[in-house]
Amino acid sequence: MGQTTAEKIFSSHLRDEPFPGTKVLDLDRVLCHEITTPVAIADLEWRGKDRVFDNTKIKAVIDHVTPAKDSKTALQAKILRDWAHRHEIKDFFDVGRNGVCHALFPEKGYIRPGFTAIMGDSHTCTHGAFGAFAAGVGTTDLEVGILKGVCAFREPKTIRVNLVGQLATGVFAKDVILYVIGELGVNGATDRVIEFHGPVVERMSMDARMTLCNMAIEAGGTCGICQPDMVTVEYLWPFIQADYQDKAAALADFQKWTADEDAEYDKVLNFDVTGLEPQVTYGYKPDCVKPVKDMTGTKVDQVYIGTCTNGRIEDLRQAADILKGHLIADTVRGIVSPATPKIFQQALQEGIIQIFMDSGFCVTNPTCGACLGMSNGVLAEGEVCASTSNRNFNGRMGKGGMVHLMSPATAAATAITGVITDARTLSA
Amino acid sequence: MKKTFGGPSIFLDRNDINTDEIIPAKYLTEVTKDALKPFCLEDLKLEGFDPNGSKLKKARVIVTRQNFGCGSSREHAPWVLEVNEIHTVIAESYARIFRQNMFNCGMLAIELPKDQIDSLFKLEQSSKEGVEIEIHLEEQVIVASNEMSKERFNFKISPFDKALVEAGGWVEYADARY
Ligand code: SF4
Numbered sequence: 001m002g003q004t005t006a007e008k009i010f011s012s013h014l015r016d017e018p019f020p021g022t023k024v025l026d027l028d029r030v031l032c033h034e035i036t037t038p039v040a041i042a043d044l045e046w047r048g049k050d051r052v053f054d055n056t057k058i059k060a061v062i063d064h065v066t067p068a069k070d071s072k073t074a075l076q077a078k079i080l081r082d083w084a085h086r087h088e089i090k091d092f093f094d095v096g097r098n099g100v101c102h103a104l105f106p107e108k109g110y111i112r113p114g115f116t117a118i119m120g121d122s123h124t125c126t127h128g129a130f131g132a133f134a135a136g137v138g139t140t141d142l143e144v145g146i147l148k149g150v151c152a153f154r155e156p157k158t159i160r161v162n163l164v165g166q167l168a169t170g171v172f173a174k175d176v177i178l179y180v181i182g183e184l185g186v187n188g189a190t191d192r193v194i195e196f197h198g199p200v201v202e203r204m205s206m207d208a209r210m211t212l213c214n215m216a217i218e219a220g221g222t223c224g225i226c227q228p229d230m231v232t233v234e235y236l237w238p239f240i241q242a243d244y245q246d247k248a249a250a251l252a253d254f255q256k257w258t259a260d261e262d263a264e265y266d267k268v269l270n271f272d273v274t275g276l277e278p279q280v281t282y283g284y285k286p287d288c289v290k291p292v293k294d295m296t297g298t299k300v301d302q303v304y305i306g307t308c309t310n311g312r313i314e315d316l317r318q319a320a321d322i323l324k325g326h327l328i329a330d331t332v333r334g335i336v337s338p339a340t341p342k343i344f345q346q347a348l349q350e351g352i353i354q355i356f357m358d359s360g361f362c363v364t365n366p367t368c369g370a371c372l373g374m375s376n377g378v379l380a381e382g383e384v385c386a387s388t389s390n391r392n393f394n395g396r397m398g399k400g401g402m403v404h405l406m407s408p409a410t411a412a413a414t415a416i417t418g419v420i421t422d423a424r425t426l427s428a
Numbered sequence: 429m430k431k432t433f434g435g436p437s438i439f440l441d442r443n444d445i446n447t448d449e450i451i452p453a454k455y456l457t458e459v460t461k462d463a464l465k466p467f468c469l470e471d472l473k474l475e476g477f478d479p480n481g482s483k484l485k486k487a488r489v490i491v492t493r494q495n496f497g498c499g500s501s502r503e504h505a506p507w508v509l510e511v512n513e514i515h516t517v518i519a520e521s522y523a524r525i526f527r528q529n530m531f532n533c534g535m536l537a538i539e540l541p542k543d544q545i546d547s548l549f550k551l552e553q554s555s556k557e558g559v560e561i562e563i564h565l566e567e568q569v570i571v572a573s574n575e576m577s578k579e580r581f582n583f584k585i586s587p588f589d590k591a592l593v594e595a596g597g598w599v600e601y602a603d604a605r606y
Contacts, residue, residue, distance in 0.1 A: 016606070018588060018605070019591070021586065022587075035456050035502075036456075036501070036502065038459050039460075039503070047599065072457035072459075073457050075457075075459060076457055076459060136501040137528070138525055138526075138532060140532035140598050143599055144603075147603070148606045150602065150606055152588065152598070186444055186498055187444070187498065187521065190495070190521065190524055220495070220524065222524060372500075394473070395452060396448055399452075
């Protein structure tokens with residue numbers, strides 16, 4: 001019988017099976033940020049086990065609240081920084097070099113097809129875009145990952161999502177994933193891997209694939225996985241060229257992680273995206289999804305463009321395309337946080353930062369910022385934000401605030417009019 | 429260290445209670461578990477529920493519906509329960525990361541089918557004093573009682589999760605084995 005991508009990765013990384021169905025895997029990457037790691041470090045110290053299993057496989061970044069906004073966040077950053085220095089973790093990113101983890105680590109080439117990775121962050125599923133198995137975990141799993149380089153999982157079951165048809169102009173990966181989550185529901189993929197297939201995914205860039213996989217967790221999924229192909233090879237080529245004779249050889253090697261034709265799936269879902277409209281959320285759960293046209297006219301106070309979902313260069317380009325030559329409504333606070341310094345610089349060179357600033361946006365340094373309501377754009381009670389992030393929970397961006405999730409294009413159009421707007425109705 | 433399970437309960441009658449409701453993100457800047465203690469379920473809006481009420485203070489068990497603990501991976505969610513001595517949650521289902529975090533901390537996340545969760549809620553609705561829950565881990569049995577009646581339920585947990593609870597958590601387990 002054939003295997004899914006996750007099953008192939010599980011078989012190749014199996015360290016132990018203490019009980020049937022419980023797989024303890026060897027980890028290629030243990031990723032760390034300053035919110036969930038300091039407690040793991042403190043606990044390891046308290047146990048007298050302040051060690052790391054392999055300082056080249058551990059990568060760390062300060063990204064959630066940076067530069068520190070108060071003494072507490074300064075302390076969290078300091079604990080991570082001191083620890084990284086103490087254990088000579090070379091790939092540690094501090095102020096000036098830091099960016100949102102799920103944008104920064106892929107951009108550095110740390111994630112490869114067939115890898116296993118964990119992080120104390122639920123959106124670790126993003127890295128599955130490379131054909132890897134990457135899962136968000138809690139602090140104890142992270143702690144054991146740091147100490148031993150292993151993590152336990154249940155046998156992976158996989159939902160196969162086939163995306164066929166043709167996306168209309170002005171409709172993006174974000175709209176697709178919002179729609180899919182609306183169909184699956186917030187726990188439709190719990191304990192499942194979501195494997196994305198089909199021509200729509202094959203045509204997507206790595207940026208778009210990361211947007212797709214990023215929100216797998218919003219349906220409860222352990223990881224979103226795309227099949228490695230030439231797009232993956234091209235993206236990773238600067239980092240792997242020493243290892244392969246040419247791109248074809250890299251492709252052949254990567255494709256050993258492709259799911260087998262006769263792999264068994266828990267469920268197979270087919271979505272034809274032809275005619276799909278831009279999507280937006282309307283409630284406090286990411287599966288409360290509607291076409292933008294049904295929400296048109298909803299007033300917003302803030303527009304937030306950035307995050308691990310949509311803070312990459314293509315996202316900024318999409319927003320800038322809409323914003324160019326427009327001013328944002330004077331009732332709106334526009335905030336854009338390019339996800340990494342590299343993306344920021346690229347946006348500068350392409351004139352995108354200029355467009356954002358000309359239109360009235362505030363440009364912040366790379367950080368999670370407003371996404372989790374801790375800095376750089378927290379909402380007041382009763383305020384509404386149009387956001388390119390991935391979570392709309394009650395209070396997420398500030399107590400009593402409401403968040404509507406949408407694509408960067410929809411967010412940009414909404415900034416211009418001050419009310420939720422389908423970008424395609426603007427350009428006419 | 430192995431934990432104690434069971435005791436007075438609190439019932440949260442809603443699906444999809446997320447980790448932001450269990451412990452709001454603004455407290456993630458704390459670097460000790462104990463500091464989280466006063467903020468348990470602070471942002472949960474639910475009829476008849478008071479995060480500062482005596483019912484929550486006394487509770488050692490939470491009974492709830494589907495997909496409890498969805499949202500962020502923060503282990504602060506089980507920790508805030510742990511420091512409030514709530515070592516047991518009984519629900520119809522959980523978000524994966526939350527459930528694993530519970531067992532990793534040596535705590536119990538028990539799953540029961542809908543009709544049994546319904547029976548527990550009935551027991552609660554027909555009582556004045558609330559429902560007391562005993563957990564018999566070895567036999568994998570729950571005994572829930574109010575002033576008038578008593579009900580038994582069998583529950584299943586995986587042998588691995590049970591081993592974690594018995595070891596006191598995943599760090600202890602992994603350290604002894606890998
Ligand atoms: S951008 Fe938001 S969702 Fe992504 S890692 Fe940061 S806080 Fe989490």
